[in-house]
Amino acid sequence: MTDTANRNVLIIGGHGKVAQLATPRLVSAGHDVTSLIRSPEQVPDIEALGSTPQVRDLxxxxxxxxxxxxxxxxxxxxxAGNGGRDGSSATYAIDRDGALALIDALTQLGEDAPRLLMVSYLGSLEHGVSPEDPFFPYADAKETVDRRLLDSDLDYLILAPSRLTMEPAGGIEVGDNARSAEDSSTTSRELVAMVLTEMAGRDSLPQEKILPFVDADGGADAAQRGVEKL
Structure with a gap:
């Protein structure tokens, strides 16, 4: 269950769908939230969520x-994530190089480094995506970053949801970090936001450094109970 300490939270990619669902939850939990965003035009949206905007090109x-x-x-x-939308160069610049620079900075901070919650995806370590596939730069970038984290001594958790949807959160099922080509599982973005809020407030993270989770049967209450038991 979430602990009571209020924390200073920085969200990278604060205008993304998951981030906009997580921000008001974090604020309601008593945390002081700052959102890194790329455009001044996004400032009103971020302020409306109760977060302090920080406009920077990551x-x-x-x-x-x-x-x-x-x-x-x-x-x-x-x-944050480009996900291949603006071409491979932008994907590598954001999803790989930007994240690796952040990890380098956390390492430099040493004992003063904050906790890192990295939103990745189910099966990132053994994705099997062909280099000819347009999705490959994203898959390659996420695998590189996740493996770098796994080799580190940082305080972190990699969240590995399945294909994201905008459906309301139901239950939650935790499995292993593997996904076949036939896998049709999904994960609600709202559920990801709930997990982020839970893990941000805890005194300590789960021992397993990758948390693979997908939707399960049940409503919002079932999802909240499941998240608190992680």
């Missing part, structure tokens, strides 16, 4: 920039 941030951004933070949530 692809231009150097390790030392990340260090300054995270110095007073207790929790950092990585929910």
């Amino acid at each position: 692809t231009a941030l150097r390790v030392e920039d990340w260090v300054e951004l995270m110095r007073d933070m207790d929790v950092v949530i990585w929910s």
